[in-house]
Amino acid sequence: MYLNCHSYYSLRYGTIKPERLLAVASKNGIQTLALTDINTTSACLDFVRISSKYKIKPILGVDFRSGAKQHFILIAKNNNGFYNINQFLSVFLHNADLKIPNEAPVLEDTFVIYPYEHDKLYSLRTNEFVGIKPHDLNKLKFSKWNIFRSKLVILQTVSFENKKGYNIHRLLRAIDNNSLLSKLPKSEQGQETDIMLPYDELCKTYQEFPELLKNTKSLLDDCFIEFDFSQETPSNQRTFTSNEDSDYGLLEKLTYEGIAYRYQNPDKTIYKRIEKELQIIKEKSFVSYFLINWHVLVYARSKGYFYVGRGSGANSIVAYLLRITDVDPIELDLYFERFINLFRKNPPDFDIDFSWTDRDDITQFIFNNFKNTALLTVYNTFKFRASVRELGKVFGLPKAEIDILVRGKYDIKNLDKLSQLVIKYSAYIQGFPNYLGIHASGIIISEKPIHYYTATFIPPKGFPTTQFDMVVAEDIGLYKFDILSQRGLGKIKDTLKVIKYNYPKKIPIDIHDIKQFKRDKRIKYLLRNAKAIGCFYVESPAMRMLLKKLQVDNYLGLVAASSVIRPGVAKSGMMREYILRYRYPERRKDAHSVLLNIMPETFGVMVYQEDVIKVAHLFGGLTLGEADRLRRGMSGKFRSRDEFLIVKQQFFNNCKNSGKPEKLTAEIWRQIESFAGYAFAKGHSASYAVESYQCLFLKAYFPLEYMVATINNFGGFYRTELYVHEARIHGGIIEPPCINKSFDVTVIYDKTIYLGFMFLQSLESKTIKKIITERQKNGMYKSLDDFIERIAISVEQISILIKINAFRFTGVNKRELLWEAHLKISKTLPEEHTATLFQTNRINYKTPELPSTSLENAFDEMELLGFPLCSPFKLLAKPQGSPLRAKELVWYKNKIVTIEGYLITRKNTLTKNKEAMHFGTFLDYDGDFIDTVHFPPVATKFPFRGPGVYKITGKVIEEFDCVNIEVISMYKLAVIEDPRYTDVSKAVEV
Structure with a gap:
């Protein structure tokens, strides 16, 4: 009898989880x-999937509203009606300027319900009804609609479960x-009465x-919706060639044609596997x-x-x-069954990483070439701290009080009543969907139109996006295509370009010659x-230390290290055990x-x-299908589902029945559980290792070019400053941006590296474009006057260039150049530089001699680049x-x-007792790494105080x-007083 029920996916309105809604209905x-x-x-879709558990017949529809104002409800008679509703809704979700009409459209296989308004005239079609709420019943007795009862139905809205739910609803509406x-x-x-009553x-x-009871029952009886959740047949586009x-x-032909590229001497093993x-x-x-x-x-x-291409797809020889x-x-x-097996109902998964500069074009290609395509959404939920801030504003708390609550610096018993309510209700709404976002990589290509399953919306990326997430997509048999972006690939691509222009006679590099890279002695040295x-993936402090501990110098060792570094292995205590067994073979007998x-x-x-599957199958006695379900459950996506809990219990039962000691079984399960979604597929680790080898090759033979590409792709794990330092370590001569040498990106000429204009804070992109375009068109700039004649530029923008010493080719001190620029450039900047027939004679003002120092340059560099180009140790107030x-x-x-040591990065973490501790990475005076551990008492007493040199x-x-x-x-050491604001006569050179 309920035609208008809301879950908490009625964003910032409903307060009931879909499954809870079904549970309440069943009760x-x-x-x-x-x-x-x-x-x-x-x-x-999830509502339909779960409904059988509660023996409830599910009906689907949409409540069309503007804010809280209800226009009408559309209910699907069947799957075709649901498709039509999704299409209609998507029109408005694709175009924010369109308003939902007051009258419903004519849609095949749908019912329409209008909320009753006293004395309003309704012109109803056959499939249209007026919904009567309990508080409308008295008015209805005196309305002309009382004689047209055949067109009336019950409209008891359900938006919350109880009074607490109503209070949460009001808070969400205020947000x-x-x-x-x-x-x-x-x-x-909504109304406080919008709750579910017993039948x-x-x-x-x-x-x-x-x-009304009869009409409502008849309407519901006429509705039937069904989706296949068995996953026996994929719902993706069924054919490629039709x-x-x-x-x-075609697949068979392409597979056998690919053998020649991959294998010189294929044997029976390869053909049998194919x-x-x-x-x-x-x-x-x-x-x-x-x-x-x-x-x-x-x-x-x-x-x-x-x-x-990575993920479990790397287990496939066909791939x-x-x-x-x-x-x-x-x-x-790598066994194929990890990727696809006859026991496994869930779909395969290829993760394809592209450069961050190429990914959007690939996505556009997919949408252009495949008909029923959409991005997958993610549900961005209310996080506790964000909820505290939002509710603090709703209750009218001052910002200072909200900040205290957000930081958690309070005793709940000492808070006033409003602050306590903020904390209380923040906990209630934590985890509620807040808004829909875009999955990091997921694209679905369906056999049926996307609107058969869901409405779509258009996020800023401009591509239609589903309203359900990847878990629901997999439930319905829609497996995603993962198109990811990654800066590491951009570095590889750009390095090859840099090598090409810095070494024009160099033979082109085959960056896919991985077999040769695996044998390369220089790469082995870098790894070891x-x-x-x-x-890529091997530069972080943790990975750097792990490589040292393992002394890895081969591909298989790196594949293992790529997975051992994951938190699951470390948390289980098995990372240390692996290192011990790797280094000391006699320890292997302890296994x-x-x-x-x-x-x-x-x-x-x-x-x-794969090890989890092996252990679950061979130690725990699970079938391959059960073992893979267990492995998938580790990801957390399905951890709460009954089928995962059943498999977990089966593991323990099997171990008990086969006579395995209870203590051993519990320890093995602890190791399995500690992976908790962090473990890599072996093929995934192997794919990462391939990319690492490509990067290692480029760094081994072209370190400067590789660092230039790394800088231009905005680094990796570290800040740009460290990659500039690394280039210097490898013999690079680092120059700040130059008007005549630099481009928007960093460039290299032989061994001299000029940082790009784009790294200068506050320098506008249009200024950069004008400088480069004019230089390429009419040649190098000869002087400051020549530059000003040719480029329309503001005083503020040219000051940035002068301060970074971009006019150093003139030989004129930059303080004098700043004076000249301020005297010669008009305060009002013309939109475009106007060429004149005759060159304007500028007045050459006599500027005073204003010397600047290298120290002054360093502080300008820190202001404009974010770091000095000299050694930071030279800026200390007291000598080392x-x-x-x-x-x-x-x-x-x-x-x-x-x-x-000069601080490079730090990692914050928590102990088992939830106390804060840190791992620090510093550089010493020679540029070598210092690694530090800061346990909780020290972390509290001696905190990090930002970038700088620390004593x-x-x-x-020493371990391994x-x-x-x-x-x-x-202690952070003091730096010298900024010489730009001190007496010039007292300034000293670096």
Whole structure:
């Protein structure tokens, strides 16, 4: 009898989770329920999927509203009606300027319900009704509509469960209206009575109007919606060539043609693997999925785009031969069943990384070439701190009080009543959907129109986007195509361009010659000594230390390290155990014999997602299908679902029945559970390692060009400053931007690197464009006067260029140039420079001699670039006190030392007791790394105080050839007084 129910996907209005709505309905004896969220179909498919659990017949529709004002409700008679409703709703979601009309359109297979308004004239079609709310019943007795009861239905809206839900609803409405709760208009709220009544009570409310009960029941009986959640057949685009047989023929042909590119001497193992994979791909109806990915990547290569295919798709030799991935599954012994198996109902998943500059074009290509395409949404939810801030404003708290609540610096018992309410209700709305965003990479290509499943909206990216997320998409058999962006690939692509112009006679590099890279001695040296700054995935402090501990110098070792570094392995305590077993073979006997037999390559330590499947199958006695379900459950997406909990229990039951010790079973389960979505598929790690090798090759042979590309792609793990430092370490001569040499990006001439104009803070892009365009058209600038004659520029913009010493080619001191610029440039800047027949004779003012120093340059660089180009140690107020260097720390093991270091980065983390601690990374005077550990007491007493040089005192700890300092005390050292604001005569040179 309920035709108008809202879940909390009625954003900032409803307050009930979809499953809770069904549970409440079941408790109240409701057998049929219509979900009609406000202007969205986000929850519809999940609502249908869950409804059978509560023995409720699901009906779908949409409540069309402007704010809180209800225009009409559309209810789907069947799937076609739901499709029509989604199409209609999407028109408004695609165009914000369109207003929802007061009258519903004529849509096939739908019912329309208008909210009753006393004395309003309704011209109703056959499928249209007027909804009567309980408080309308008395008015109805005296309305002319009382004699037209055949067109009336029950309209008991459900937006919340109880009084608490109503209070939450009002707060959400106040947030949505950016209003104080006390100022929230009644017209922007629902009624306190918008709750679900027991079936008998609802019938009793309308007992004087039996026709309404009959009409409502008849309408609901006429509705039937059904979706297939079995995943037996994928819902993606079924064919690539429009025929399944020709699809398979094409896939088979492309696969065998790819052998020559990948293998010089293919053996029986390869052909047997191909045959097996093709058969499973065909049987599981995934042929078109492979061909669509292949087609997209053929286009990518035709455009010269670099990409990496990763994820479990790297377990497929067919994907390898189609050049979707660059990982050889035969070499790594990757079993295909991790990607696709006959037991597995969920879809396969290719993750394709592109350069951040190329990804949008790839996305556009997919939308242009495939009909039923959409991006996937993500539900951005209310986070606790953000909720505190929003509700603080709703309750009218001053900003200072809100800031205290957000930081958590309070005792709840000492807060006033309003502040306590903010904390209380922030906890209630935490996790509620707040707004719809875009999935980082997911695109779906459906066989049926997208609106068969969902309405779509248009986010800023400009592509139609579903209103459900990837979990719901997978439930319905729509597996996504993951098109991701990554700066690492941009670095590789740009490095090759830089090499081409800096070494024009150089033979082109085959960056995909991974087999050669694996044998390269220079790369082995960089890996073994962790000299990988700038290289994808292997440059972070944690990875740098892990590489040192493992002394990795080969591909398989790097593949393992790429997964061992993940938090799941570290959390389980198995990272340390893996290092011990890797370095000291005698430790391998400590592994349980069953686990060592299952995972000999990783010495009995679970490192990859595949290891979880192996252990669950061979140790826990689960079938491959159950084991893979367990592995998927680790991601957290399905952790709360009953099927995952059932598999978990089955694991323990099997172990008990096979006589395994309870303590051992619990420990193995703890290791499995600690992965909790952090473990990598082995193929994923292998894909990352391939890209790491490409970066390592470029750094080994072209370090300066690689650093230039890294700088231009805005670095990686670290700030730009460290990559500039790294270039200097490799012999680069670093120059600030120059009017005659620089471009928007950083460039290199032989070994001299000129930083790009785009790194100058506040320098406008239009100014940069004018400078470069004019220089390319009419030649180098000869002087400041020549520059001013040719470029229309403001005093503010030219001051930036002068301060960074971009006119140093003139030989004139920059303080004098600043005076000249202010005297010669008009305060009012013309829009464009106007060329004249005769050159204007400028008055040459006699400026005073105003010398500047290198120290002044350094402070200008810090202001405009964010860092100085000289050593930061030269800017200390007092000369360096400690002569100790990072490379000497190994001689002071277990001793207390003092050393000075320039802060590069820090990692904040929490101990098991939820106390804050840090890991620091510094550079010493020679440019070598100092790694520090700051335990909670020290972290509290000696906090980081921003960028700068610190005096660090602590105990030297060495483990597995990796040296750290356990900090005892740390002070930031003072820098000299800014010479730009001091007496010039007292300034000194660096």
